Amino acid sequence: MVSHTSSYRGRLAPSPTGWLHLGHAKTFWTAQQRARAAGGMLILRNDDLDAARCRPEFVAGMFEDLKWFGFAWDEGPDVGGRLFPYDQSRRLDDYAGIFDELKEAGAIYPCTCSRKDVQAAAGAPHESGALRAAGAPHETNDEPLYPGTCRPENLDDAERERRSALPRAGVNWRFRVPDGEPVAFEDGGCGPQRAVAGTDFGDFLVWRKDDVPSYQLACVADDALMGITEVVRGADLIMSTFRQLLLFRALFRPVPEFFHCPLVNDEHGVRLAKRHDALALRTLRAEGKRPEELRTGWHVPPA
Numbered sequence: 001m002v003s004h005t006s007s008y009r010g011r012l013a014p015s016p017t018g019w020l021h022l023g024h025a026k027t028f029w030t031a032q033q034r035a036r037a038a039g040g041m042l043i044l045r046n047d048d049l050d051a052a053r054c055r056p057e058f059v060a061g062m063f064e065d066l067k068w069f070g071f072a073w074d075e076g077p078d079v080g081g082r083l084f085p086y087d088q089s090r091r092l093d094d095y096a097g098i099f100d101e102l103k104e105a106g107a108i109y110p111c112t113c114s115r116k117d118v119q120a121a122a123g124a125p126h127e128s129g130a131l132r133a134a135g136a137p138h139e140t141n142d143e144p145l146y147p148g149t150c151r152p153e154n155l156d157d158a159e160r161e162r163r164s165a166l167p168r169a170g171v172n173w174r175f176r177v178p179d180g181e182p183v184a185f186e187d188g189g190c191g192p193q194r195a196v197a198g199t200d201f202g203d204f205l206v207w208r209k210d211d212v213p214s215y216q217l218a219c220v221a222d223d224a225l226m227g228i229t230e231v232v233r234g235a236d237l238i239m240s241t242f243r244q245l246l247l248f249r250a251l252f253r254p255v256p257e258f259f260h261c262p263l264v265n266d267e268h269g270v271r272l273a274k275r276h277d278a279l280a281l282r283t284l285r286a287e288g289k290r291p292e293e294l295r296t297g298w299h300v301p302p303a
Helices: 022-037 056-069 092-104 115-120 129-133 157-164 215-225 235-251 281-286
Strands: 009-012 041-044 108-111 172-175 182-187 191-196 204-208 230-234 257-261
Touching: 009 022, 009 230, 022 041, 022 056, 022 230, 022 257, 022 281, 056 281, 092 108, 092 172, 092 204, 092 215, 092 235, 108 204, 172 235, 182 235, 182 257, 191 235, 204 215, 215 235, 230 235, 235 257
Parallel strands: 009 041, 230 257
Antiparallel strands: 108 172, 172 204, 182 191
């Protein structure tokens, strides 16, 4: 039994859309070691909101691979906990409540633009271009920089009134970022981070028209409601952190610390993805590799 001597609460948040690979394991191992070093709790959250790609075999494989590698958590879908459930697909009421808070605060607005519309808009480069030019890691799920087409101030009075009565489902909803405001945080793994709202990232999705929350909203809701004190994840999600900091602020929720880990590449220098079957944990296990061997040389900075 692990002795918990602090209020530290960390988390593992895999998404069962494929087999876990060595890159996942290294980031998760950092999260576990930092939680244990701090004498805190480790929570396993099953990020299974992507119904089209999450499959039962990937969920079962996730638990199997994590346990084989040496992970153990204090709360989670399989062990329970006071904040049950720990599957995102079963937490939709919580996300709807967070959505309502943001809507009541006037922080979000309905958007009828498609992704294609945004990409085609004049002067709509991909977000974080300035950050990547400065050497920040590439984030593959960057949204295009939104041109503000559906912002309430860009609509006439009649259309603004009509949209104010729209239900949650059937339309995309965006968070209105404060144009020109610097957003900064001190990252435990990558050092000082800074971006400018409206320049490095724009108004971002918080709820999709198929009535499912975006990654940004669901992640903030869970981290806030589960009392997470430090988020450990890959450096490809630094841009998401800027967005999430604005959501925490709009919701008046305590902001966790952040620790972004370097990404793991294959022998060709390509970032690992779930299509890298050769470095999937289940493949390495089948080849007779041992977790201790795979972890050789891994250094985890103390919490």
